Amino acid sequence: MDFKHGMGVFTEKMPDLARKYNAFSEACFKEGKLSKKEKQLIALGISIFSQDEYCIIYHTKGCLDQGCSEKEILEAIGVCAAFGGGAAMSQSVTLVQEAITDLSQENDKLH
Amino acid sequence: MDFKHGMGVFTEKMPDLARKYNAFSEACFKEGKLSKKEKQLIALGISIFSQDEYCIIYHTKGCLDQGCSEKEILEAIGVCAAFGGGAAMSQSVTLVQEAITDLSQENDKLH
Amino acid sequence: MDFKHGMGVFTEKMPDLARKYNAFSEACFKEGKLSKKEKQLIALGISIFSQDEYCIIYHTKGCLDQGCSEKEILEAIGVCAAFGGGAAMSQSVTLVQEAITDLSQENDKLH
Amino acid sequence: MDFKHGMGVFTEKMPDLARKYNAFSEACFKEGKLSKKEKQLIALGISIFSQDEYCIIYHTKGCLDQGCSEKEILEAIGVCAAFGGGAAMSQSVTLVQEAITDLSQENDKLH
Amino acid sequence: MDFKHGMGVFTEKMPDLARKYNAFSEACFKEGKLSKKEKQLIALGISIFSQDEYCIIYHTKGCLDQGCSEKEILEAIGVCAAFGGGAAMSQSVTLVQEAITDLSQENDKLH
Amino acid sequence: MDFKHGMGVFTEKMPDLARKYNAFSEACFKEGKLSKKEKQLIALGISIFSQDEYCIIYHTKGCLDQGCSEKEILEAIGVCAAFGGGAAMSQSVTLVQEAITDLSQENDKLH
Numbered sequence: 001m002d003f004k005h006g007m008g009v010f011t012e013k014m015p016d017l018a019r020k021y022n023a024f025s026e027a028c029f030k031e032g033k034l035s036k037k038e039k040q041l042i043a044l045g046i047s048i049f050s051q052d053e054y055c056i057i058y059h060t061k062g063c064l065d066q067g068c069s070e071k072e073i074l075e076a077i078g079v080c081a082a083f084g085g086g087a088a089m090s091q092s093v094t095l096v097q098e099a100i101t102d103l104s105q106e107n108d109k110l111h
Numbered sequence: 112m113d114f115k116h117g118m119g120v121f122t123e124k125m126p127d128l129a130r131k132y133n134a135f136s137e138a139c140f141k142e143g144k145l146s147k148k149e150k151q152l153i154a155l156g157i158s159i160f161s162q163d164e165y166c167i168i169y170h171t172k173g174c175l176d177q178g179c180s181e182k183e184i185l186e187a188i189g190v191c192a193a194f195g196g197g198a199a200m201s202q203s204v205t206l207v208q209e210a211i212t213d214l215s216q217e218n219d220k221l222h
Numbered sequence: 223m224d225f226k227h228g229m230g231v232f233t234e235k236m237p238d239l240a241r242k243y244n245a246f247s248e249a250c251f252k253e254g255k256l257s258k259k260e261k262q263l264i265a266l267g268i269s270i271f272s273q274d275e276y277c278i279i280y281h282t283k284g285c286l287d288q289g290c291s292e293k294e295i296l297e298a299i300g301v302c303a304a305f306g307g308g309a310a311m312s313q314s315v316t317l318v319q320e321a322i323t324d325l326s327q328e329n330d331k332l333h
Numbered sequence: 334m335d336f337k338h339g340m341g342v343f344t345e346k347m348p349d350l351a352r353k354y355n356a357f358s359e360a361c362f363k364e365g366k367l368s369k370k371e372k373q374l375i376a377l378g379i380s381i382f383s384q385d386e387y388c389i390i391y392h393t394k395g396c397l398d399q400g401c402s403e404k405e406i407l408e409a410i411g412v413c414a415a416f417g418g419g420a421a422m423s424q425s426v427t428l429v430q431e432a433i434t435d436l437s438q439e440n441d442k443l444h
Numbered sequence: 445m446d447f448k449h450g451m452g453v454f455t456e457k458m459p460d461l462a463r464k465y466n467a468f469s470e471a472c473f474k475e476g477k478l479s480k481k482e483k484q485l486i487a488l489g490i491s492i493f494s495q496d497e498y499c500i501i502y503h504t505k506g507c508l509d510q511g512c513s514e515k516e517i518l519e520a521i522g523v524c525a526a527f528g529g530g531a532a533m534s535q536s537v538t539l540v541q542e543a544i545t546d547l548s549q550e551n552d553k554l555h
Numbered sequence: 556m557d558f559k560h561g562m563g564v565f566t567e568k569m570p571d572l573a574r575k576y577n578a579f580s581e582a583c584f585k586e587g588k589l590s591k592k593e594k595q596l597i598a599l600g601i602s603i604f605s606q607d608e609y610c611i612i613y614h615t616k617g618c619l620d621q622g623c624s625e626k627e628i629l630e631a632i633g634v635c636a637a638f639g640g641g642a643a644m645s646q647s648v649t650l651v652q653e654a655i656t657d658l659s660q661e662n663d664k665l666h
Contacts, residue, residue, distance in 0.1 A: 006648030028193035054645035082139035085307030090387035093339030117315030165312035196640030201498035204450030228537030250415035264378040276534035304361035418529030423609035426561030472637035526583035
């Protein structure tokens with residue numbers, strides 16, 4: 001993934017800032033009163049609304065890794081569409097659905 | 112609430128459109144594989160990210176009505192902040208926290 | 223209006239930039255293949271989507287000044303809502319509707 | 334188009350939600366006090382401002398299908414640029430202009 | 445300021461997350477190859493573009509505290525307006541200019 | 556670059572509007588109390604936050620042309636990340652870093 005590689009390069013050049021970014025980010029996503037899965041679903045919702053392609057793929061993967069079913073992800077898309085209308089819908093039915101298909105196939109290959 | 116009143120006026124003048132908006136919106140937020148509570152948390156996350164004052168208050172109320180604890184809402188804020196940085200944080204620590212306080216007091220009065 | 227006053231102050235302090243901004247802006251909104259009224263409706267649609275309070279009021283006034291009926295403005299809101307969902311709807315049924323009422327009353331007083 | 338295919342897949346899996354989304358969306362875009370053409374122009378304006386690639390292409394097509402001339406679309410871009418500055422301009426002069434060219438050629442082939 | 449108070453409440457309730465947010469944020473704004481002043485100007489530019497009222501005021505103050513002249517801030521507004529058009533302009537000529545006036549008066553009182 | 560070509564086509568078809576857009580834009584970016592370099596850094600910050608791919612590349616080039624070092628650009632990314640969180644970070648570590656690499660190589664070839 002482009003993002004992973006890019007983050008690696010950035011971390012080498014700005015180690016202190018990247019380390020603190022990661023520490024903050026991990027604190028936000030760790031298991032708490034909300035489960036990791038619920039946090040990934042919230043993050044996916046925001047990613048879709050914000051139309052951020054990298055984050056959409058990243059958090060679709062996050063949702064799948066935390067055990068979300070396809071149906072649960074599609075319902076999260078529904079909430080996005082209620083809030084963000086056609087703009088959210090257009091991102092969802094293309095990027096998210098493709099990511100689900102691609103990532104599920106990868107997982108199948110690994111097993 | 113301004114929003115409720117405004118929606119009422121709109122519904123009177125555009126009844127067909129408003130009815131279909133509501134039907135769609137209800138389909139998005141109804142209990143499914145994700146609970147209503149999880150859907151409200153996703154919607155709150157998007158509201159904060161989008162800086163939409165009306166929706167922030169509306170979905171903070173939605174979360175509380177679905178039984179979210181303050182801690183759960185604050186963790187949802189954390190996910191927003193990881194994604195939306197200082198912009199998300201500034202909305203959260205002002206509007207959301209005020210809404211929690213105000214809405215909790217109202218609930219207390221009712222009981 | 224705050225915006226008008228603020229723009230006046232800015233123009234005094236940054237006359238060259240403000241003059242060129244106005245020249246550009248006027249070129250965008252002048253009568254052409256699209257009427258001024260159609261351009262104001264497009265601008266209102268974008269204002270609502272962008273949740274920019276000043277521009278929402280400014281272009282609601284622009285629409286009314288160009289002879290838009292309330293119904294036409296409400297239909298423009300509909301297009302916004304299709305595109306921007308609940309976020310657009312919440313701005314529309316509060317700010318836009320209030321602006322229509324306030325601005326219509328002002329116009330009535332003038333006549 | 335990716336969007337059309339994606340929407341088909343989504344509709345199969347979430348039929349109730351998709352049906353209500355479509356009903357709402359159709360109510361927003363149908364002929365009324367504003368013509369379908371004016372509604373497509375408003376939707377294009379919002380699409381450009383929102384930088385939503387799928388919607389930009391979709392509503393450029395919508396505008397052309399409703400009989401907009403190239404000049405009318407370029408004037409709508411102008412309104413966007415007044416509102417959204419360089420960000421709107423960069424989307425417009427690339428995506429919209431390419432879409433106009435591509436879609437016009439397709440139409441020519443059909444006739 | 446609402447933001448400061450709200451951040452205090454949040455920090456009490458989510459101490460680990462808030463501490464890591466602050467550590468990250470401080471790493472971003474500290475003197476480096478870019479001066480603190482330049483970083484505040486960049487942050488102000490983004491705040492205006494994002495229409496985040498709290499951050500606009502916060503970073504206008506940050507700019508003034510780092511010794512920016514009014515002229516420098518107005519030129520930063522110009523860059524925003526080039527990028528974000530009327531939406532950015534409307535925030536700038538109202539909120540930013542008011543903040544400059546208010547904050548300058550406060551500073552005068554202190555001296 | 557797509558943008559340059561597109562802007563050329565647009566200018567031919569809408570000469571008055573394009574000329575005024577350019578005049579305004581140049582007034583915003585010219586040397587003043589802030590240097591051209593500082594203005595490019597502000598514009599890059601906003602570009603990243605807005606996720607506008609064309610503008611991100613355009614202003615990364617602008618920063619390099621005005622003599623920014625890689626370190627200075629990476630610090631500007633840091634400010635963006637503080638403000639825009641993961642969304643800003645994901646754009647930065649991919650698009651901006653690639654643009655720096657590509658544009659630096661081009662410059663090397665020219666010399």
